Amino acid sequence: MGDNRKVQAAGADEAQVDLEAEFKASNIQEVLDKLDRELIGLMPVKTRIREIAALLLVDRLRRKFELSSETPTLHMCFTGNPGTGKTTVAMRMGEILKRLGYVREGHLVTVTRDDLVGQYIGHTAPKTKEVIKKAMGGVLFIDEAYYLYKPENERDYGAESIEILLQIMENNRDDLVVILAGYKDKMEKFFQSNPGMRSRIAHHIDFPDYTAGELLHIAKLMLERQNYRFSAEGEAAFTEYLKLRMQQPHFSNARSVRNALDRARLRQANRLFADAGRKLGKADLMTIEAEDVLASRIFGAGSGAV
Helix, strand or coil: CHHHHHHHHHHHHHCCCCHHHHHHHHCHHHHHHHHHHHCCCCHHHHHHHHHHHHHHHHHHHHHHCCCCCCCCCCCEEEEECCCCCHHHHHHHHHHHHHHCCCCCCCCEEEECHHHHCCCCCCCHHHHHHHHHHHHCCCEEEEECHHHHCCCCCCCCCHHHHHHHHHHHHHHCCCCCEEEEEECHHHHHHHHHHCHHHHHHCCEEEEECCCCHHHHHHHHHHHHHHCCCEECHHHHHHHHHHHHHHCCCCCCCCHHHHHHHHHHHHHHHHHHHHHCCCCCCCHHHHHEECHHHHHCCHHHCCCCCCC
C-alpha cells in the first residue's frame, strides 16, 4: 500500500497545467487590452496591474493542485495627481478580479468622505455599512481617503468609519477589494496616523503625471471618439496651449485636457454660427481650428475660461 501511495503522489507531482491556455480562458488579456486603449502611457501602472493579474492566475492554478495558501491580500492604494487614470484602472481591476473568481460581481463603487461619514452621533455607521453593502462583491474606491481622518476635530466621526472599514477589509477580503486614492504626500500622512490601514494595503501604485506629448495624444483620441479632429494649425495651437496650461496651478492632466476640448468645441460652434451665411461641409463640423484654441485666455487673447 505504501508503494501505491508513492505512485499516486508521483502522479500528482507529474500533473501539468497549460498556463497560456489558462490565461486565454480567463479573458484577462481582453481587459488589459482595453486598459491600453483607454489610457495613454502609464507603463509602470500597467506593468503592476499585469503582475497582480499574474499572481492571481497562478494562485488559482495552485488551488487546482490543492496547494493551500491564504487568499492574496488585494486591497490597494493609488496615488497621484487628478486626471491620471486612477478610477479607470480601478474599474478594470474589478473586471480582472471577477474573471479570476476573486469577487462575485466586479463592479466599482466610488465614494468620498461625504458618502461614508455622518454629521452627528449614530449617523456614520449606517452610512458606511450601506456603502460597503453596495460595494460587496466588487471594488470600493475611496477617493481622497485621507479626509476620513481629521484629528484636529474632536467631534469628527471619520475614525468610526475607518474602524468599520478596517474590520471589513480584514474579514471580507475574499469578496471585497478596497482601493484608497489620493495625493501621495497626503496618503503617506494618513497611513502614518492609521497604521492599521497601512497594514491591510498590499499594493501601492503611483500614477505619474502625463507628459505634454502624451496629453496631446489623449486629446486627439478624445476628439476622435466624438468625431472631431484638429487641423494641422489647431494641433500646433493646442500643443502650445498644453505647454502653458501645465505650468499653471490646478492642472489635472487628462481631466484638464477634456475641459479644454469642451471649450474649444464651444468656440468652434460659435465661430461656425457667426458665419452662418455660408454652407458647411462635414469637415467644417468636425475640425477644431487654431482660432478655437487661441481664443483661450491662457494666451492673453480671450476673456473666457482657460
